[in-house]
Amino acid sequence: MWILQWLPNWIFYGIFFAGLLGLLATYVMKFIPFVYVYRTPIQAVSILAIAIGTYMSGAISNEEAWQARVKEMEAKVAAAEIESLKENVKIVEKVVKKTEYIKTRGEDIIKYIDREVVKYDTKFAPGGVCEIPKEFIKAINDAAEAPK
Amino acid sequence: MKYLLFLLVLTGCSTTVPVTAKFPVVPEKLLVKCPQLEKLENEAKLSDISKTVINNYTSYYECAVRHDGFVEWYNIQKNIFDKVK
Numbered sequence: 498m499w500i501l502q503w504l505p506n507w508i509f510y511g512i513f514f515a516g517l518l519g520l521l522a523t524y525v526m527k528f529i530p531f532v533y534v535y536r537t538p539i540q541a542v543s544i545l546a547i548a549i550g551t552y553m554s555g556a557i558s559n560e561e562a563w564q565a566r567v568k569e570m571e572a573k574v575a576a577a578e579i580e581s582l583k584e585n586v587k588i589v590e591k592v593v594k595k596t597e598y599i600k601t602r603g604e605d606i607i608k609y610i611d612r613e614v615v616k617y618d619t620k621f622a623p624g625g626v627c628e629i630p631k632e633f634i635k636a637i638n639d640a641a642e643a644p645k
Numbered sequence: 646m647k648y649l650l651f652l653l654v655l656t657g658c659s660t661t662v663p664v665t666a667k668f669p670v671v672p673e674k675l676l677v678k679c680p681q682l683e684k685l686e687n688e689a690k691l692s693d694i695s696k697t698v699i700n701n702y703t704s705y706y707e708c709a710v711r712h713d714g715f716v717e718w719y720n721i722q723k724n725i726f727d728k729v730k
Contacts, residue, residue, distance in 0.1 A: 567664055570664040570729070571664050573728075573729045574664060574665075574666045574729055577666060577725045577726065577728065577729045578666075578667070578669075580725050581669045581721075581722060581725050584718070584721045584722070584725070585669070585670075585672050585718070588672065588675070588714050588717055588718050588721070589672045589674050589675075589714075591714065592672075592674050592675065592710055592711060592714040593674065595710045596707050596710055596711075599703055599706045599707050599710065600703065600707070602703075603699055603700065603702070603703035606699045607696055607699060607700075610692050610695045610696055610699065611692070614691060614692045614695050615690075615692045617691050617692075618690040618691050618692050620691075621690065621691040622690060623688060629689070629691065629694065631687065634685045634686075634687060634689060634694075637684075637685055637694070637697075637698075638684045638685055641681075641682035641683065641684050641701065642682075642684075643681055643682070
């Protein structure tokens with residue numbers, strides 16, 4: 498409620514008690530001429546003040562409950578953000594570790610090819626004993642083509 | 646009196662800003678696109694074919710790790726988000 502942000506809470510409690518005192522005064526202090534003469538307007542204003550005071554007391558209580566809920570949610574969101582960041586770090590570390598392993602393994606296998614498989618290059622060269630057919634290369638290239 | 650009533654009615658207007666959780670940022674490592682697979686030259690030697698196949702396998706596994714990481718990231722973030730209620 499915007500009004501609660503502009504005015505301190507005690508004002509509304511004050512209005513309530515002023516209304517209560519005003520109402521009591523119209524019964525107890527009837528001997529005072531002013532009170533006696535203006536009894537009805539004082540009672541009307543007092544009842545209005547009590548109504549406003551009661552309404553705003555409820556509003557204050559409701560506002561405080563919501564503010565507490567907002568604080569609780571803010572704390573939860575902050576905790577979730579920290580947890581999220583921690584999990585991000587864990588995931589990135591795992592991905593980096595696995596990627597490095599895959600790269601190293603690939604490099605090791607390439608070294609193995611350079612050492613062992615190259616021995617058979619001449620045997621499988623065009624015009625060699627076991628020439629690699631063009632259809633084989635085409636099939637591999639077709640499979641490597643990205644879908645459009 | 647009418648202004649007082651007007652003010653009283655307006656007190657019901659809420660100014661509370663709801664608490665919003667920011668969408669978590671995906672780690673850059675998981676946002677890398679998968680590369681195109683390598684192709685063979687027409688006159689490729691056996692070792693070239695082997696290397697291309699190995700490079701493509703490596704690319705696949707690197708991409709798979711990132712994809713799995715993204716899936717894991719999503720599931721974890723969803724769990725964390727669902728807990729904030």
